[in-house]
Amino acid sequence: MGNPYAGLTDYLAFHRVETNYRHRTECDTDVAKLRAAHRLLKETTFTPKLPERGYCHRGMYINVSTLEIKEQPVTQTMKDIFIGGRGFGLWQLWHAVTPKTRWCDPENEIIISPGPMSGITQYPGSGKSIVVTISPQTEIPIDSNVGGYFGPLLKFSGYDFLEIQGKSEKDILIFIDGQNGTVSIEECPLEPLDSHILAELLTEMYAENEADKVNISVVSAGSAADNSLIGMLNFSWFDKRRGCIRLKQAGRGGIGTVLRNKRIKAIVIRGPVVKGDSNHPADFETIAKTGIKLHRELRELDPSQCVMRRNGTAHIVEIMDAYDLLPVMNFQYGSHPETHKIASYIWDMRCTQRTNDGCWYGCSMACAKGADGLTLRTGPYKGHVVTVDGPEYENVGGLGSNAGIFDAEAILELNFYCDTYGICTITWGTICAFVMECYQRGILNKERTDGLELNWGNWEADLELMHQMAHGEGFGRIVGLGVHKMKQFFADRGWGDPALLEDIGMENKGLEYSQYLSKESLAQQGGYAMTNKGPQHDEAWLIFMDMVNKQLPTFEDKAEALYYFPLWRTWFGLNGWCKLPWNDVSPKDNHLRHEPHKIPEHVENYLAMHGAMLGTNITVEDMLNQSARVYNFQRIFNIRMGKGLRIHDKAPYRSMGPVSNEEYTSREERYDQQIIDEMGLEPAKMTLEEKVAAHRAWRTDRYEKLTDAVYKRRGWTPNGVPTYERIKELGIDFPEVLEVVEPLLSQT
Amino acid sequence: MIKVNDDPMEWRDGMTIQDILDAKKYKFPMLIVTLGEEHISKEHYSAAKVPDGAIVKVIHLLSGG
Numbered sequence: 176m177g178n179p180y181a182g183l184t185d186y187l188a189f190h191r192v193e194t195n196y197r198h199r200t201e202c203d204t205d206v207a208k209l210r211a212a213h214r215l216l217k218e219t220t221f222t223p224k225l226p227e228r229g230y231c232h233r234g235m236y237i238n239v240s241t242l243e244i245k246e247q248p249v250t251q252t253m254k255d256i257f258i259g260g261r262g263f264g265l266w267q268l269w270h271a272v273t274p275k276t277r278w279c280d281p282e283n284e285i286i287i288s289p290g291p292m293s294g295i296t297q298y299p300g301s302g303k304s305i306v307v308t309i310s311p312q313t314e315i316p317i318d319s320n321v322g323g324y325f326g327p328l329l330k331f332s333g334y335d336f337l338e339i340q341g342k343s344e345k346d347i348l349i350f351i352d353g354q355n356g357t358v359s360i361e362e363c364p365l366e367p368l369d370s371h372i373l374a375e376l377l378t379e380m381y382a383e384n385e386a387d388k389v390n391i392s393v394v395s396a397g398s399a400a401d402n403s404l405i406g407m408l409n410f411s412w413f414d415k416r417r418g419c420i421r422l423k424q425a426g427r428g429g430i431g432t433v434l435r436n437k438r439i440k441a442i443v444i445r446g447p448v449v450k451g452d453s454n455h456p457a458d459f460e461t462i463a464k465t466g467i468k469l470h471r472e473l474r475e476l477d478p479s480q481c482v483m484r485r486n487g488t489a490h491i492v493e494i495m496d497a498y499d500l501l502p503v504m505n506f507q508y509g510s511h512p513e514t515h516k517i518a519s520y521i522w523d524m525r526c527t528q529r530t531n532d533g534c535w536y537g538c539s540m541a542c543a544k545g546a547d548g549l550t551l552r553t554g555p556y557k558g559h560v561v562t563v564d565g566p567e568y569e570n571v572g573g574l575g576s577n578a579g580i581f582d583a584e585a586i587l588e589l590n591f592y593c594d595t596y597g598i599c600t601i602t603w604g605t606i607c608a609f610v611m612e613c614y615q616r617g618i619l620n621k622e623r624t625d626g627l628e629l630n631w632g633n634w635e636a637d638l639e640l641m642h643q644m645a646h647g648e649g650f651g652r653i654v655g656l657g658v659h660k661m662k663q664f665f666a667d668r669g670w671g672d673p674a675l676l677e678d679i680g681m682e683n684k685g686l687e688y689s690q691y692l693s694k695e696s697l698a699q700q701g702g703y704a705m706t707n708k709g710p711q712h713d714e715a716w717l718i719f720m721d722m723v724n725k726q727l728p729t730f731e732d733k734a735e736a737l738y739y740f741p742l743w744r745t746w747f748g749l750n751g752w753c754k755l756p757w758n759d760v761s762p763k764d765n766h767l768r769h770e771p772h773k774i775p776e777h778v779e780n781y782l783a784m785h786g787a788m789l790g791t792n793i794t795v796e797d798m799l800n801q802s803a804r805v806y807n808f809q810r811i812f813n814i815r816m817g818k819g820l821r822i823h824d825k826a827p828y829r830s831m832g833p834v835s836n837e838e839y840t841s842r843e844e845r846y847d848q849q850i851i852d853e854m855g856l857e858p859a860k861m862t863l864e865e866k867v868a869a870h871r872a873w874r875t876d877r878y879e880k881l882t883d884a885v886y887k888r889r890g891w892t893p894n895g896v897p898t899y900e901r902i903k904e905l906g907i908d909f910p911e912v913l914e915v916v917e918p919l920l921s922q923t
Numbered sequence: 924m925i926k927v928n929d930d931p932m933e934w935r936d937g938m939t940i941q942d943i944l945d946a947k948k949y950k951f952p953m954l955i956v957t958l959g960e961e962h963i964s965k966e967h968y969s970a971a972k973v974p975d976g977a978i979v980k981v982i983h984l985l986s987g988g
Contacts, residue, residue, distance in 0.1 A: 719983035
C-alpha cells in the first residue's frame with residue numbers, strides 16, 4: 176500500500192506554520208479603567224478550607240437577584256446517593272425548580288460541581304467539573320462536562336459545588352477569592368463579552384502577580400450567548416509557557432445562554448496554590464502509584480496507539496473516514512475524497528507540540544492541543560493573531576466535513592470564533608450542516624438567508640452566518656434557535672416538506688447530534704437517542720463494537736451495552752474524571768483480559784483510586800449502582816419537566832438509514848445485500864424508491880425492538896418510565912420522586 | 924473463503940493479517956487480532972499467514988465513548 180498522502184507535499188509546505196507560540200495580538204484594554212468602573216453590590220466572607228477525602232461538605236449558593244450568598248450543606252444522603260458532580264447538580268436543581276420552570280426563569284440555576292475525585296494531580300484526566308441547568312434547547316436538565324481549572328480550584332477553596340440562581344438587572348461578575356475567603360458580586364459595565372479577551376482581562380485583574388495567574392480561572396460565555404439559545408461556557412486556565420489563557424468548554428445545551436440571561440458576564444475564582452495532596456485522600460500512596468503506572472503507559476504506548484499527546488482526539492479524523500463514520504454533508508455520507516486535507520497529520524503540524532496541553536495539572540495525556548499563530552481573516556478580530564484551543568475531533572467533523580469544508584485554516588477560524596463567541600462547536604456544526612442541506616434542496620435560498628449562499632464548503636458564508644448570530648443579526652438570529660426550532664420555523668412558513676425536515680434535522684429532545692454517523696450501527700442509534708440529555712456520544716459510543724467487531728448480534732446484547740456503558744460513563748461525571756485516559760490508551764497485555772474492550776486494568780485503576788480517596792472499597796457492581804441512581808433520577812427529572820418518555824427517545828431517520836436516493840446509491844451494494852439477507856426481498860426487482868422505503872420500514876422496526884430491549888434491561892416500562900421496583904431497589908424512592916412517576920405507572 | 928468478524932471474505936494463497944486489515948481499511952491503531960484461537964501481535968501482522976477457512980477476529984478497542 177502506497178502513501179495515501181502522496182502528492183500533498185506542496186499543500187503541507189504551504190500550511191506548515193513555524194510559529195512563535197508566545198506571539199499573538201495583545202489586548203490593549205486598560206484593566207485599571209475596567210476595574211474602576213466596577214460597583215461592589217455585595218461582599219461576604221467565608222473560611223477557606225481544603226477537602227477531606229475529596230469532600231468539603233458544603234456548597235456555595237448565590238442568588239444574583241437578591242444578592243444572597245450562603246452555604247449549602249452536603250449531607251451524607253447526598254454523598255451516598257448522588258456522589259458529586261452531575262449528581263449534586265441534579266439534586267440541587269430538582270429542589271430549585273418546579274415542573275413549570277422555564278430555562279429563562281429566575282428559579283433556574285447553574286450548578287458547577289467538580290466531584291470527589293476532581294483535583295487529583297497524580298492521575299491523568301482528573302480535573303473535570305460538571306455543569307447542570309435547565310437547557311434553553313431541550314427544556315430539561317442538561318449536564319455538560321468541562322476541563323479547565325475552575326472546578327478543582329472551587330473545591331480547594333472549600334466548596335463541593337457552586338449553585339447560582341436568580342437574574343440580575345445589570346451586567347455583573349462573581350469573584351470568589353479562595354485565598355482570602357471573600358465572595359463578591361460586582362457590577363461590571365465595561366468588560367467585553369468575548370471569552371478570549373474577557374478571560375485574559377479578568378485573569379490579569381484578579382491575579383496579584385504573574386505567578387498568581389495559574390490560580391485564577393474564569394467561567395464566561397461570549398457575545399453569541401446573548402443572541403442565541405446555543406451559548407456555551409468557557410472555563411479558563413493560565414498556560415504559563417504560552418503566557419496566555421486557554422479555554423475548555425461546557426458546550427452542550429445552551430448553558431452559556433442561561434448565564435447571560437442571568438446577566439452574568441463571568442465567574443472568577445482565585446484558588447489556593449494547588450498541592451499534590453490538596454484533596455487529602457485516605458491513601459495518597461495508592462493514588463500516586465496508580466498514576467505513575469498510567470504515566471508510564473502513556474509515555475511508552477501512546478506513540479504507537481492513539482497519539483493523543485500530539486494530536487488529541489483529532490487523531491481519529493481519517494479513521495472515521497476509513498470506516499465510513501465521518502459526518503459528511505449533514506450526515507448524508509461517511510467519507511470524502513478530501514478528508515486528507517483535514518486529517519490528523521495536518522493538526523500534528525498545525526498545533527504547537529511539546530507544550531503545556533493538559534487542562535489540569537498532571538495530565539500527561541495532554542490532549543488539549545493549541546494551534547498558535549492563526550491570523551484571522553474575518554469578523555471583529557480580522558487581522559488579529561490568535562491561539563486556537565483545538566481543534567478536537569468533534570470540531571473537525573462538525574465545523575469541517577459535515578459542512579463540506581475541507582480547509583484546515585477555515586476550520587481553525589470557525590473553531591476560534593465558536594470559542595470566543597461562546598458557541599458549542601458540535602451544535603454549530605450540526606446546525607450549519609442542516610441549513611446547508613436545506614439550501615442544497617431548495618428549502619432555503621438567498622432570499623430566505625438574507626443573501627448568504629450556504630453551499631457545501633462555503634466557509635466564508637459559514638463564518639458570516641456565525642458573526643450574524645453572535646451579533647443578533649440577519650439569518651443568524653434564526654440559526655441561533657437550533658435545529659429543533661428551525662424545523663418548526665421553516666414548516667410554519669411553508670419552506671420545505673415538514674416530513675423531510677424531520678428526517679434530516681439531526682436533533683433529539685431539542686439537542687443536536689454530535690459528529691458520528693450512526694446509520695449502520697443500531698446500538699449507536701440507541702446510544703444517541705436513548706440518552707437522558709440528548710444525542711451526545713458521552714453516554715455510549717458503540718459503533719465499533721456493534722458495526723465492526725460484531726460483538727452485539729442480538730437486541731439483548733445491544734441492550735446490555737446500552738446498560739453498562741451509559742452507567743460507566745455517568746460515573747466519570749459523578750466523580751470529576753475525564754473519560755479519555757480510560758480507553759484512548761490501553762495496557763500492553765490488555766488482550767489477555769476478559770472483556771478487553773472495557774479496558775479492565777483501567778477500570779481497576781479507577782476503583783482503586785476511588786477507594787484510596789474515600790477510604791472505602793467498592794466493586795464494579797457498586798459503581799454501576801451508584802451511577803444507576805443518578806441516571807434514573809435524571810430520567811425521572813426529565814419526566815417531571817414534560818419529557819423522558821418513549822416518544823422523546825425517537826430518532827430522526829437520517830440517524831437510522833438512508834433518507835434520499837443519493838444516500839442509498841452511495842452504499843448501494845451494502846443496502847441491497849441487507850434487502851436480501853435481512854428482508855428476504857429481491858432488490859433486482861425493486862425500484863430505488865421501493866428499496867429506500869423497504870429499508871425505512873425494516874430499520875424503524877428494529878429501532879422499536881431495540882427500545883423495548885433497552886427499557887427492559889434498564890428496569891423501565893415500555894413507555895420508558897422507571898418501575899417502582901427499580902426505583903426502590905436503587906434507593907431513590909423519595910416521596911417527590913414517586914409523585915412524578917405514580918400517574919404514569921398507575922396506567923400500566 | 925475465510926470469516927473476518929463474522930463476515931465472509933474471499934481467501935487467496937499467501938494472504939496475511941496485514942492484507943486483511945488493508946482490504947477492510949481497518950486503520951484504527953488499537954486492535955486485538957486473533958487467528959483462530961491465536962493472538963497475533965502488531966509486529967507479526969505482515970508475517971502471519973491466514974489459511975483458507977480461517978476465523979479471524981479484529982476487535983477494535985474503542986467502545987463506550
